[in-house]
Amino acid sequence: MAQRARTIKTAVFGGPIAAGTALGLILAALLAVMSRADWPVQFSASDWAVLRFTVWQAVLSALFSVVFAVPVARALARRRFFGRAALVTLLGAPFILPVIVAVLGILAVYGRAGWISDFLGLFGLPPLSIYGLEGVVLAHVFFNMPLATRLILQGWQAIPAEQFRLVGQLGLPPRTVLQALEWPMLKQTVPGAIALVFVICLTSFAVALTLGGGPRATTIELAIYQAFRFDFDLGRAAILSLVQLVVAGTAAVIALWVLPPLALQPGLDRPVRRWDARGRLSRAMDAIWIVVAALFLLLPISAVVIKGVIGLGEMPASVWLAAWRSLWVALLSTVLLVAAALPVAAWLGQRESGRAETITLLGLAASPLMIGTGWFILIYPVADPRLFALPVTAVVNAMMALPFAVRILVPGLRQIFADYGRLSAAMGLQGLALWRIVLLPRIRLRLGFAAGLAAALSVGDLGVVTLFADPEVATLPLQMYRLMGSYRTDAASGAALLLLTLALCLFWICDYWGRHAAR
Amino acid sequence: MLRVESLNVSQGDFALSADFAVQSGRHVAVIGPSGAGKSTLLGAISGYVPIKSGRIFVEEHDVTREPPHERGVAMLFQDGNLFPHLSLAQNVGLALRPSLRPTAPERARIHAALDRVGLAGFEDRMPGDVSGGQQSRAALARVLAQAKPLVLLDEPFAALGPALRAEMLALTSALVQENGATVITITHDPKDAEAAADEVIFVDAGMAHAPRPVSDIMTDPPMALRAYLGT
Numbered sequence: 001m002a003q004r005a006r007t008i009k010t011a012v013f014g015g016p017i018a019a020g021t022a023l024g025l026i027l028a029a030l031l032a033v034m035s036r037a038d039w040p041v042q043f044s045a046s047d048w049a050v051l052r053f054t055v056w057q058a059v060l061s062a063l064f065s066v067v068f069a070v071p072v073a074r075a076l077a078r079r080r081f082f083g084r085a086a087l088v089t090l091l092g093a094p095f096i097l098p099v100i101v102a103v104l105g106i107l108a109v110y111g112r113a114g115w116i117s118d119f120l121g122l123f124g125l126p127p128l129s130i131y132g133l134e135g136v137v138l139a140h141v142f143f144n145m146p147l148a149t150r151l152i153l154q155g156w157q158a159i160p161a162e163q164f165r166l167v168g169q170l171g172l173p174p175r176t177v178l179q180a181l182e183w184p185m186l187k188q189t190v191p192g193a194i195a196l197v198f199v200i201c202l203t204s205f206a207v208a209l210t211l212g213g214g215p216r217a218t219t220i221e222l223a224i225y226q227a228f229r230f231d232f233d234l235g236r237a238a239i240l241s242l243v244q245l246v247v248a249g250t251a252a253v254i255a256l257w258v259l260p261p262l263a264l265q266p267g268l269d270r271p272v273r274r275w276d277a278r279g280r281l282s283r284a285m286d287a288i289w290i291v292v293a294a295l296f297l298l299l300p301i302s303a304v305v306i307k308g309v310i311g312l313g314e315m316p317a318s319v320w321l322a323a324w325r326s327l328w329v330a331l332l333s334t335v336l337l338v339a340a341a342l343p344v345a346a347w348l349g350q351r352e353s354g355r356a357e358t359i360t361l362l363g364l365a366a367s368p369l370m371i372g373t374g375w376f377i378l379i380y381p382v383a384d385p386r387l388f389a390l391p392v393t394a395v396v397n398a399m400m401a402l403p404f405a406v407r408i409l410v411p412g413l414r415q416i417f418a419d420y421g422r423l424s425a426a427m428g429l430q431g432l433a434l435w436r437i438v439l440l441p442r443i444r445l446r447l448g449f450a451a452g453l454a455a456a457l458s459v460g461d462l463g464v465v466t467l468f469a470d471p472e473v474a475t476l477p478l479q480m481y482r483l484m485g486s487y488r489t490d491a492a493s494g495a496a497l498l499l500l501t502l503a504l505c506l507f508w509i510c511d512y513w514g515r516h517a518a519r
Numbered sequence: 520m521l522r523v524e525s526l527n528v529s530q531g532d533f534a535l536s537a538d539f540a541v542q543s544g545r546h547v548a549v550i551g552p553s554g555a556g557k558s559t560l561l562g563a564i565s566g567y568v569p570i571k572s573g574r575i576f577v578e579e580h581d582v583t584r585e586p587p588h589e590r591g592v593a594m595l596f597q598d599g600n601l602f603p604h605l606s607l608a609q610n611v612g613l614a615l616r617p618s619l620r621p622t623a624p625e626r627a628r629i630h631a632a633l634d635r636v637g638l639a640g641f642e643d644r645m646p647g648d649v650s651g652g653q654q655s656r657a658a659l660a661r662v663l664a665q666a667k668p669l670v671l672l673d674e675p676f677a678a679l680g681p682a683l684r685a686e687m688l689a690l691t692s693a694l695v696q697e698n699g700a701t702v703i704t705i706t707h708d709p710k711d712a713e714a715a716a717d718e719v720i721f722v723d724a725g726m727a728h729a730p731r732p733v734s735d736i737m738t739d740p741p742m743a744l745r746a747y748l749g750t
Contacts, residue, residue: 419599422567428588433617441604 015347018340029374037238054219058201061140069148072293075286077156091146098460099206105300135211144197155189195255206462220244224369241370252365308497311490322479330459336398337454341405349413363403372464389468396464401454412446448514452507526573537727546702548712551722593667595675600658601646607657608642614664632660672704
């Protein structure tokens with residue numbers, strides 16, 4: 001409505017400016033990349049292999065994540081047990097767990113010298129080897145099964161409790177419940193969950209960097225890095241960046257059509273009372289799924305903590321310096337994110353349509369390494385790009401967190417405008433006074449959560465910094481990667497524990513600030 | 520005084536037209552069936568509902584293009600009259616200046632407004648910590664502090680019980696008219712209208728009829744009003 005726009009003029013100007021700046025940074029990178037690409041585009045056999053692997057690993061990751069998530073979500077939806085709330089919280093953990101930390105944990109459990117290989121060795125069996133497709137998909141499932149579970153659990157909890165009460169009264173068997181209630185819900189949520197995981201895995205870099213590689217397990221994102229870092233072949237890096245943009249962009253556009261609302265709201269910790277599925281077999285199956293899911297998530301995290309405590313003493317001083325740098329990058333990135341996300345969310349929140357914020361998910365398709373390559377090309381002729389490693393990392397991290405932050409903030413702001421827009425207008429609250437007196441206090445809960453996610457993502461990010469950094473200036477994830485690469489596993493484990501602690505603390509501080517909002 | 524000249528509002532299929540004037544210091548009740556456009560009429564006067572054509576004058580100033588806070592209008596809504604994260608004093612203080620740090624004279628005015636509605640000593644309470652009736656009083660204190668010539672009430676006391684609602688309506692008209700302001704109240708209950716109002720605006724089928732004296736309209740209601748009242 002027209003009169004609403006009048007109450008929040010700042011957002012009407014600030015939103016497009018912030019969104020335009022983010023878009024401008026991406027477009028500038030894109031133009032720079034295009035200027036360096038070798039026209040006409042030559043596509044070699046190895047490029048096709050890279051493209052095939054990228055799509056194939058994303059397909060497998062999406063399918064396995066969701067196939068695993070459906071029975072886990074079903075078990076969580078219909079069982080009440082001690083630790084259920086803790087498990088639901090644990091499903092949120094991969095959002096803030098640094099990728100390289102999780103990879104270290106996964107290697108400690110499933111790797112050649114990992115717990116499972118040790119166990120197999122007792123029986124004279126050969127150790128596991130997870131480098132390549134298996135490892136990439138395993139790590140992607142570790143990160144995305146929890147996301148898919150939350151999305152699908154949300155669907156289950158959206159089925160009205162009254163319908164399950166009716167099921168109990170009629171004594172319907174699980175098969176009928178599945179047909180009548182659960183299958184229609186799954187038909188709505190599962191395609192969206194698959195699409196979201198697929199898009200996320202298409203642009204995954206750190207997992208492919210650490211667990212993939214070689215001619216048979218290189219993603220486009222990793223190939224950009226290799227062209228850039230090993231061959232300094234900007235032309236090829238540019239071509240690959242364009243391929244990445246087209247592939248991920250197309251997938252994201254398709255995903256938008258089937259995407260359910262992102263499951264970031266609270267309320268999933270309250271199970272709906274159920275009267276069906278009381279048979280011994282279905283109870284046992286649900287118990288097994290819950291235990292398997294909990295172990296799948298907890299084992300690698302426990303491994304990081306256990307090995308990390310042992311390795312703490314082995315850490316070189318450079319790790320502490322890197323941690324200090326990472327902290328600054330994360331803080332700068334979080335400040336930038338908040339400055340951009342608030343006006344964009346206020347701008348979109350005034351629009352009636354819920355479609356508006358969905359568009360921001362297109363940002364998921366923007367590849368950090370493409371943006372990094374572009375900005376390297378732009379900076380290179382005028383200055384030493386290595387000097388800009390940390391600021392560029394902070395900016396790119398903020399842009400990567402922007403779609404999530406906007407998704408979290410927009411519903412809250414829309415509610416504030418609906419509830420208090422008229423009152424604010426009546427009091428003549430505009431601009432900064434409106435933000436200070438009404439919007440910030442009331443959005444604080446969601447803002448704290450979004451800022452916490454952004455800080456954790458940034459402190460643990462191993463992406464664009466790998467392009468720019470020189471041996472002297474490393475962030476903590478990069479330093480950890482280098483320690484892993486030089487087989488200093490104990491020191492790397494110590495660094496992993498430090499990084500995990502930093503990410504959790506940053507998230508917790510921001511989230512705590514948000515939770516202690518005025519009512 | 521309030522003058523509404525050939526006002527037209529249209530929202531999708533819904534349309535409302537009005538053309539009337541209300542003298543200063545009067546208390547006017549707006550009655551009519553649900554969905555007839557009572558809230559839309561008040562929304563258009565206060566600047567929350569965009570209008571298609573026509574002009575609105577408050578105290579002889581053309582306010583048609585003014586934003587809500589510059590129309591000389593104070594309004595109480597059905598809900599959302601207080602910011603729940605601000606204390607009662609801060610809520611009232613916003614009527615004086617968009618700031619949370621009132622000066623000493625402003626603090627005195629806030630205290631006086633809360634005192635007049637019987638909430639002296641409640642300055643630092645949060646809306647969630649007081650009863651529904653006390654929330655209504657705090658919102659009324661804010662309206663008093665706003666000191667606007669025109670006060671619009673869109674059933675702000677609907678959630679209260681009948682006795683408390685009657686008490687709040689009486690208190691509101693007494694205090695607001697002490698300030699010499701004009702009051703326009705939406706009501707569903709003809710008894711409320713008879714008890715408190717001088718005149719009645721009947722809204723029906725997209726038309727807001729000019730105000731008529733309450734005794735007049737109740738003894739000899741037009742056809743449409745008769746159907747609404749069930750007499």
